Amino acid sequence: MSKHRKDKLTEVMPSLRHVMTRLAPYLRGHRAVLGGSVVALLAATAMKLLEPWPLKFVIDRVVPTVAGEGATVASLPPMTLLALCSVGLVAIVGFKALFQYLSTVGFALVGTRVLTAVRTDLFRHLQTLSLGFHARSRTGDLTMRLVSDVGMLKETAVTAALPLAANLLVLGGMLTVMLFLDWRLALLALSPLPLLWLVSLRLTRRIRDVSRAQRKREGELASTGAETMAGIRTIQALGLEDRASDDFGAASARDLRAGVKGKRLAAGLERSVDLLTGLGLAIVLFFGARQVMAGQITPGDLLVFFTYLKNTFRPVREYAKYTARLAKAAAAGERVVALLDEVPEVRDARGAVAAPQLDGRVTFEDVTFGYGPGAPTLNGLSVDVASGEMVAITGPSGAGKSTFASLIPRLYDPARGRVLIDGHDLRSLTLASLRANIALVPQETLIFRGTLAENIALGAGREVTPEEIEAAARLANAHGFIAAQPDGYDTVIAERGATLSAGQRQRIAIARAALRRAPVLILDEPTVGLDRTSEAAVTEAIWRLAEGRTTFLVTHDLTMAARAGRILHLDGGRIAEDGSHAALMAAGGRYAAMWAGGEDARRAVAG
Template structure:
């Protein structure tokens, strides 16, 4: 649920209290650098406070003046110096003050940049690990492009804003406090006159900040949707071009792009209006001080140098508010980005280790599904009290019409989801009593669509092995998967670089890589989800041979619509409406003359797995 629009300036600043509280633990290890950078920032502020004073001494003691009451600067030690000596000291002092201010400002900028980059680099790493640990249900509901935008774009915005906006604003606030204090000491009445416009500016800044914050939050959300649209189109470019829907995808992206532009222009228009208001009120304040201050000089209550310091301070005093106007849009965007990052960090995985979960022992592989009930999103149950016992080392084929719960069983076994009722046991132990990592390390998985990652073919085969593997082991796994010959024929062999998602390999080649990957894991339990779907007869035969070679001696669950594949299993389980409709060997099921036998007859007359998919009960 989105938050309501902020009501206070504190909530409008980038660094909302929630964001700061969430990032506070990341700052603690860098307290020394942060303290040094803060000290440098305060020192730079003090140097800025000193900048007008050499000019004051020159005006009061060196430059001839016929005004009344200008007998000295008001500082005894300065008034005793020879005018030319004082002029030289003031010139050198001015260079020294400005030089020190530049040095301290540099140290503060570098210090805060180091802390900001270290903290947000760690935040990004933790956010990526956290995203990987979030349940599959969360990722199903979310858009990959928006998550990528939060991980890359939002964290980058926080990094950039920490130095380019937050640091100048902090410095300006310190300048504001310091200069107001000095002005009150010089002449409190004139200071009060000078600060008359301040409440108006403060009120205008709060109102503008709220509007900018709302516009920026909406714009950031639209940018996330735009990233999701772009990622979706880019990852499905083959389908986009095949269906000739480039214009539709471009129109969707352009609509979001235009909305983002309008939000950015609105935020900048509000910020620009605030800047102009600041300029006008600063002019009014300077005019008041110039008039009443000159009267004070003529009466001898102030020196001309005091008035110069006063006006210089006055211009700098309003700079923080003008700075807020300048950085308001950027700060508001950073605030929205921080909220989006924190929202993800605070997301609790639906599927996680129980308290007291232990590492799984080495499994023999007996699997028991005990009264399983499960439905996606609280809808109609996909599984309805399903019970099934699979002895260790048994090859089981799960078949049945689409939606019967075959792939759901695989997801539950891997704990990608948890059942709403019932339990799953391996060797008599509830899988929720062991850690997910130790469970999944003992289950090999070959999906219907194999995803390959950037790197070499050898890297992709070794992926997920959970241990260091040698090239000989990789080659042995590839031979088992019937992948060695096509890999060896490539110019770089096992060192060939994989294109994005394995686009340069055929579906059959990608499946054989997945089988080699599973073989290298040496798992007692194997799950194969439609591994031959979409393959031509030649590739299907090659992959099928590799599958059964891999399944030998393991407890395997082969999910398939192809009954010729199912017939090779030790046991066939026919699922229907989330229950076991019938089970047994291929010969037993044919002898019963039930659903399996009728579908076998359909496929035997030239029908393929599509006949089984079309059956709905």
């Protein structure tokens, strides 16, 4: 935001207005409730304006009559008028409370519904964003935007902006009545307002800047905590608890300093408002009392003036009270809107069609891809893999093996060239239909909290029967350990599969892939970190799973790669060698040199 824009009085909270404008479409389905809430708010405002008038009648009509002066309205007895005024006051206060309740509940209902819709859309949108975006982002910060920042929008819509809107309506009504009663006294009473506005403008701009910075630090704090918890095993194993605590403590201290500064500024603004409010009341008391003594206004008029003036200054005081919360909500809203406006790097092209029944022939045509500036990870790579062929992808660390595999399900798009399946450019097919034709067994299996059967059925893309789940588990060599669980397939496992071994988790992933019935299979380092027994069980399951599928096996285990019918040895982002194990050994190239290093050396090659 430019300095010029910040200095404009009409741009005190530009980011907040931008956020509310961006989220306005979410209100379309709630117009009836929203309209009723607005009507209730207007009715509550009218009751607020009427509230001091019964007391005015008592002072102007009843008290003088009891003292032997003046006359009551329509010659009513003083006690009758007093009773009517008392009943009227109760009715006004009662209706005000009712209308305020209805408006508060209505706006809260709309706010909660909108909050739920925004959070759901944001979560869905996050899952469509490309891996490149997620690689640049911190998980803790994204989680905070999804949970805490969206929640803060409710503060904007219900607990801060709504009271201010109500007070501004009251302000407009009371100013009108005061000008009607005595415009000279009204102008004198409101004389501190320009000074009050300038003070609040200067301080609220600083509060907004501090709140925006604090929200950013809170995101960093959440990221630090999430990353520490995710790596707690490594931290404990390496004795890094003190280091992690120091890093988190430093981030927390920075957040604390920003919070204290924001509170100090908000408190200073509130006290400034109190001081100037007192000045306005003193002016009304002095000049108003003189006008009463001169007979220009009644004591009741002065009472109404005094009551209205206190309420006139309240919106500014409330603005001071809620400024920090509004500023934090605006900063949170900016972060949510920025995420909603993030355009996925990989998305369905205009005119993309659903994939037909595919056989699984995969072709790379002069593909170049890089994660950022500098040398590309893949450079001019071309290869044709026949349907049903099993290809092992090997090479040293950084050769582009996993990147090669990631281009097939369009987790990334090539910078140059194209990837085809059965002759179709991947970008001409919808993402959902393309990925439905690809099964993946990753290096680290994602396990959700739930039953073993539910975890196996994940990703099948269709309803599956218990018999199909068991058949897939048997193919994956998982049935034995599942049957040994207390509740078999209905056993509930912990989040992230903490109660399963690495080999068991990997066999769950293989069972998932078996249920997918996809013509293309990608195996990304499926045996890394497994003991010999688990590795043997997983490897046996892999060969069964690969039957009849076009299979890409990314591996650093050359013993495993040798069993594939074809090997692509990558180096420097290019295919350095292409052929069977026997052919590459006979060629005596880089693959043969790695093989000659012995089994231990081969297993030590980083993936």
